[in-house]
Amino acid sequence: MPPKSKGKASKALFKSSSTAKKPRSSTPPAPFSLPPPQLEPLLSQLSQKHIYILSLDASPQPFKKKVFAVPVLTNLAIVALIAWRISYTLPLYISLATSFARNDTTAPLTLSSILNRFLGFLIDYFHYFLLTWPREFLVGTKHGSPVLWRTNIGFRNSEVIVRKSKAWDVEAIIPTVDIVLENEEPARKLFDEEVRRATSVTAMHEKTGYMLLNGKWDLDWKLMIYATEMIDAKDAVLPDFKTQALVHSPAYGWVIWDENVQGGNKEEEARKKIVLFKDELTLMGKEGLFFRWIELVQYESAREGGFTAERQQETMKKANELFEREGVDFEAFWAKLGGMQGMPGMDLA
Known part of the structure; x- marks a missing residue:
């Protein structure tokens, strides 16, 4: 139904x-x-x-609103830029069209004027393609748009x-x-x-x-x-x-x-482990270390060839170095959290 x-x-x-x-x-x-x-x-x-x-x-609604505000402001800036460009060039194009219509050949053509017009056409051609960003953001042409989505569902928990x-x-x-x-x-x-x-x-x-x-x-x-x-x-x-x-x-x-997607208990355990990992680093005043670890694992797992056991081993060594540079005892830290089992990029058991 x-x-x-x-x-x-x-x-x-x-x-x-x-x-x-x-x-x-x-x-x-x-x-x-x-x-x-x-x-x-x-x-x-x-x-x-x-x-x-x-x-x-x-994610919390305030966080979603902040993230959505970024493309909103970006596309507003693009629209403002294009509007300014139109207001600046439209009189020039009208003047040029009028000259062609009147077959006015009195204006001298110099290399400088030709290059200036060519550059202007090139910039306007670029703005035409730039316009596709706010168009896709506002109305979309294939599968809807972010604005259509947000105006229909708002922001939800x-x-x-x-x-x-x-x-x-x-x-x-x-x-x-x-x-x-x-x-x-x-x-x-x-x-x-x-x-x-x-x-x-x-x-x-x-x-x-x-x-x-x-x-x-x-x-x-x-x-x-x-x-x-x-x-x-x-x-x-x-x-x-x-x-x-x-x-x-x-x-x-x-x-x-199903494999490694729904994950059931395995996925839930991994999420709980990550939250525990972040909370512990935050208490130590090392929250930035958590985000650097996230960036490290995301980069290594996205490399060509997949996140193999060898690459996971390399990732753990790099993570160890990150901890050491921040003055955190790697082994003692994980012992306190009950080991690395369940942590993506570090669970080598």
Whole structure:
């Protein structure tokens, strides 16, 4: 059932899917599973050519407002710059058009005047492309816009975030390869690596949904509005949108990738460990050390080749050096926290 409340808004954002659903008579192999039936209305809106990640953003509302204020101010500055440029150049263009219309050839053409006009045209051409930023921010051309999203849902304590894979997915979503079934295919390995990286605790910790935008993942603003409307209509609940990756399988339809994504107790333990880690460093007056550790692990895990055991070992050595430079006894600190088990980038047990 589609959301009952705000049904008109949902219909305005989406068209009904006409693709016939395949019967699900069997269960996909691990680590995949079938999504809960509550997500069916959302699944019908997804493109089979992309991979999606659902998650919840529980960041404090004041923090979300501060993060959102940055692109708002940036785009206002761009609009102001373009408006000033138009007010400055419009009379020049009108004068130039009038001269052409009158076939006025009395104005001398010098190398300097030609270069000045060429430079002016080049600057205006650049401003034309710069205008796409505020246009996408305000109205969007593909999958909604941040302004559309915020004006529809406002700022909430918990918000549904929907990420959509970018161009890299053409190497993973191959019509002749079902990555659910072909575990050893390069496409499947690429899928596993990118989704692991995007859903790791370090990649998502202390980030609002807006900060999850990067070169590999877009935010689908329309789907985020639709998911919120499902919750408002009580057709779904927030836990239905916990961290999970969705990919379409020709054999099973939409499936959830479970490995290192939903994580269950493992993910919860990792989050608790990170919070304990940060709190302890804050008490010691070394909170900056926590953020440098986050940057270190994010950088190392995003490098080509994945976050292998050898790279994790290197990361732990670099973290040890960070602690030493700050005058913190590395081994004594972790002994106090009960060991490094569960800490991303340091759990080598």
